[in-house]
Amino acid sequence: MKLINREVDYAARALVFMARANKPTVPVAQMQETVGAAGPFLRKIMQKLHRAGVLQAVKGKGGGFALARAPENIRLSDLISALQGPLRLNDCVVRRKLCRDHEACALRRRMEGIEARLLAEIATVTVKDLI
Amino acid sequence: MKLINREVDYAARALVFMARANKPTVPVAQMQETVGAAGPFLRKIMQKLHRAGVLQAVKGKGGGFALARAPENIRLSDLISALQGPLRLNDCVVRRKLCRDHEACALRRRMEGIEARLLAEIATVTVKDLI
DNA sequence: ATTGAATGATACTTTTTAGGTATCATTCAA
DNA sequence: TTGAATGATACCTAAAAAGTATCATTCAAT
Ligand code: FES
Ligand code: FES
Numbered sequence: 001m002k003l004i005n006r007e008v009d010y011a012a013r014a015l016v017f018m019a020r021a022n023k024p025t026v027p028v029a030q031m032q033e034t035v036g037a038a039g040p041f042l043r044k045i046m047q048k049l050h051r052a053g054v055l056q057a058v059k060g061k062g063g064g065f066a067l068a069r070a071p072e073n074i075r076l077s078d079l080i081s082a083l084q085g086p087l088r089l090n091d092c093v094v095r096r097k098l099c100r101d102h103e104a105c106a107l108r109r110r111m112e113g114i115e116a117r118l119l120a121e122i123a124t125v126t127v128k129d130l131i
Numbered sequence: 132m133k134l135i136n137r138e139v140d141y142a143a144r145a146l147v148f149m150a151r152a153n154k155p156t157v158p159v160a161q162m163q164e165t166v167g168a169a170g171p172f173l174r175k176i177m178q179k180l181h182r183a184g185v186l187q188a189v190k191g192k193g194g195g196f197a198l199a200r201a202p203e204n205i206r207l208s209d210l211i212s213a214l215q216g217p218l219r220l221n222d223c224v225v226r227r228k229l230c231r232d233h234e235a236c237a238l239r240r241r242m243e244g245i246e247a248r249l250l251a252e253i254a255t256v257t258v259k260d261l262i
Numbered sequence: 263a264t265t266g267a268a269t270g271a272t273a274c275t276t277t278t279t280a281g282g283t284a285t286c287a288t289t290c291a292a
Numbered sequence: 293t294t295g296a297a298t299g300a301t302a303c304c305t306a307a308a309a310a311g312t313a314t315c316a317t318t319c320a321a322t
Binding site: 027062096 | 295
């Protein structure tokens with residue numbers, strides 16, 4: 001029902017802010033107002049993105065976060081997988097209860113194709129597109 | 132994160148069951164076991180589909196539900212809109228906080244296209260495909 | 263008419279997930 | 293040594309999804 005949650009939304013804004021900032025690192029305190037998220041929450045998001053390799057982090061005074069690669073190489077799908085985990089269009093595909101003939105099921109095949117195309121489209125959107 | 136919720140999942144199974152049953156009407160009591168949902172919950176789902184015009188309903192002894200049109204004319208998108216309401220891929224599109232230049236925003240345009248194509252694909256899947 | 267099998271409507275509860283806070287540890291430049 | 297920054301993690305709250313319960317209404321069969 002909602003493909004992009006608020007964490008991804010905040011992340012997108014923060015990354016755009018960082019891309020525009022043109023500084024080696026940006027501390028969370030400097031972006032939270034523009035992004036519109038509370039500091040600790042935004043920090044948690046940034047930490048997830050750091051762990052996922054999307055961001056670099058510098059601790060200590062004068063530190064902050066920085067994009068780990070160029071904006072055109074950070075895809076919306078990267079954010080989604082770091083912050084929401086994999087998409088599952090249909091529960092039934094995942095935990096196949098009541099689902100005989102899993103391989104032969106036309107719905108499943110159909111949904112798989114739809115899911116793959118959706119992911120491919122989402123992977124074409126990059127942070128650069130949002131600047 | 133999850134595009135199809137459990138109500139839609141149950142509904143799909145129930146409609147397939149009804150399509151196969153080849154009877155004028157099918158009461159909920161006869162499908163609940165195959166569908167795997169508790170009676171009252173499934174009834175609520177069927178009632179929503181009735182209100183949405185997807186099903187016919189016959190009250191009283193010997194009654195039950197029936198498909199309102201042929202299986203190939205009942206689309207997955209019909210079930211989703213009846214049971215989940217409209218899809219919104221991105222919150223920000225809906226309640227545009229912090230979003231200056233709404234019209235000019237590249238992400239929004241990109242997401243709109245993606246959303247439209249996804250919906251179009253979902254509209255190509257019918258109950259007939261699931262039988 | 264009465265009964266019982268069915269849906270109609272709606273209020274309520276429980277479970278799960280999303281969203282958010284709080285706290286303390288660690289690092290590092292000044 | 294201090295204070296500005298992230299790292300890790302536990303905790304809490306709010307919202308949504310999932311499920312239950314109840315009573316009203318309809319209708320065929322008797
Ligand atoms: S209904 Fe589950 S794979 Fe088809
Ligand atoms: S960020 Fe909301 S429309 Fe672009």
